[in-house]
Each structure stands twice: as C-alpha cells, then as structure tokens.
Amino acid sequence: MEPIVAYSLVLSAVLFTMGVLAVLARRNPIIMFMGIELMLNAANLAFIAFSRHLDKLDGQVIALIFMAVAAAEVAIGLAIIVSIYRYRRDVDVDAVNVLRG
Amino acid sequence: MNVIELIVFIAAAALALVGAAGMVMSRNPVHSALFLIANFFALAVIFLLLSAPVLAALQVLVYAGAIMVLFLFIIFFFVQPGQKHLYVYSLPWQTFFSGILVIVLICILVLGLYMGGVFTAEEHVQSAAMKVEELTSPQALGSALFSRYLLPFELTSLLLLAAMLGAVVLARKEGRGDMEEKD
Numbered sequence: 001m002e003p004i005v006a007y008s009l010v011l012s013a014v015l016f017t018m019g020v021l022a023v024l025a026r027r028n029p030i031i032m033f034m035g036i037e038l039m040l041n042a043a044n045l046a047f048i049a050f051s052r053h054l055d056k057l058d059g060q061v062i063a064l065i066f067m068a069v070a071a072a073e074v075a076i077g078l079a080i081i082v083s084i085y086r087y088r089r090d091v092d093v094d095a096v097n098v099l100r101g
Numbered sequence: 102m103n104v105i106e107l108i109v110f111i112a113a114a115a116l117a118l119v120g121a122a123g124m125v126m127s128r129n130p131v132h133s134a135l136f137l138i139a140n141f142f143a144l145a146v147i148f149l150l151l152s153a154p155v156l157a158a159l160q161v162l163v164y165a166g167a168i169m170v171l172f173l174f175i176i177f178f179f180v181q182p183g184q185k186h187l188y189v190y191s192l193p194w195q196t197f198f199s200g201i202l203v204i205v206l207i208c209i210l211v212l213g214l215y216m217g218g219v220f221t222a223e224e225h226v227q228s229a230a231m232k233v234e235e236l237t238s239p240q241a242l243g244s245a246l247f248s249r250y251l252l253p254f255e256l257t258s259l260l261l262l263a264a265m266l267g268a269v270v271l272a273r274k275e276g277r278g279d280m281e282e283k284d
Contacts, residue, residue, distance in 0.1 A: 001218070004151065006214075006219045010211065017203050025195060031130055037168065038137065041140075045144060045148075048151050052152055063153075065254070071167065072263075074171060082179065083272060
C-alpha cells in the first residue's frame, strides 16, 4: 500500500480514538459532541484514503454524503442541547436522566 | 510520495493530533472549539494530499465554517465563563477507565491495520500520475454524484430538510405566548 495511505489510516485510527476519549472522559455535552464530530471526520479520512488506494471515486462520494449527514446531526444535537439548557440552566449529561419535557 | 509531500503530511498530521488532544484536554469549551477548527484545517490539508481537492474545500467550508460557527454560537449563548456545574456527582474513576478503554481501542485498531497488510509495501509503479489525475478532477466527482449516486444524494437533501425542521421544532420556546412577546 502506498505510504501516504497507510499513514493516513493510522492517523484516522488515532483521531477516532481521541474522539472516543472525548465522549468517554468529558461530561460537558458540547465537548462530547465535538468528539463525535472528530470521529466522523476520522471515518471520512479513512474513506478518502481508501478511495486513493483503490483508485475509485466511491470513497470520496461517501465522504461527501457523510459531511451532509454530520451537518444534519449537528443541527439536531445542538437543538437538543439548547432545549436542555433552557429547561435546566445547566447541562450535565449525568444529571439528564429523565426523558420528560 | 516525495519528500515535500512527506513533510507537509507530517506537519498536518501533527497539527491534527495537537488539535484533537487540545480539544479533549482543555477546560474551556471555546478553546476546545478552536482546537477542533485547527484539527479540521489540518485534515483539509491531508485531503489535498490524498488527491481529494473538492473534499478539502468542503471540509473548510462545511466543518471549519458552518458547523464550528454553530458550536461557538451555542457556547457563547449558553455557557457562562467560570460557570459551576449545579450537579457535581461524577462517576468514580471515569477518566482512568476511559483512558484504559481508549488505549485498548487504539491497540486493536493499529493491530487490525497491521494484520490487514496496510504496512506492506507493494510495487505499484503503474502510471500513478494518470490515476491521480482522474481521482482529483471535480468533474469526475460531480458526474459520479449525479449519475451513479443520484439516489443517496437526493436522500441526503431530504435528510437535511428533515433536520432543519427538527432543529426548528426542538429549539423553539415552549408555550403559547411566544408569538407576541418577541424576545
């Protein structure tokens, strides 16, 4: 495999792990959400690296669609965080354990 | 992969790693968001190196532009600096165990890459320049998007519409009287 593809895959694995760390170790929901974004980006990087390796455009198309999905997800997730802030004046993911408006 | 590409890749990868680490570590959510923007720019550079210029541009526009602006907007609106959490029960050993889990995960991922034969060099001298030419062109990406991938593309637009409606409904204020009192 081309060296740049291999290095990109390793970088993608490391970035994904850091996103997982942000979700697991932090309790601020906004930072957890950024960790999710980081994981999506790492997956995108892997798709583009494989697209380069296989010499096909499919990976790039899937990465493009993922970007739109990530945008939709951010809009919905931040709307949920905003409504929780309205309701409680503070957001702690461990405290939000009742699904009632 | 020549020397200049290697240097640019190493610099961008270092910036991406520093951005991700800073995002995880920093106490202030605004600093986290700024670190994440640095990370996204570095990833855009790596996309360029992987011969995907359209996605590099979109990475800067969509992620570093739109999405992070949305994050900063929410942070500026709702998080006061130095705000104490009202609820202070933390899971015991949360950081410790998540660190262990993360180390296990990275070991599994890199081991999987190694077993998958990612690091074995192959001789692929066959017309690398011509390959990259077709992969790089925005025309090829556009025609693939509008011919072979037309259905996922249209479904994506439907998803964005649904997300827009959902965000409006979720973030709206509750109650009847919010039409008159404009706040």
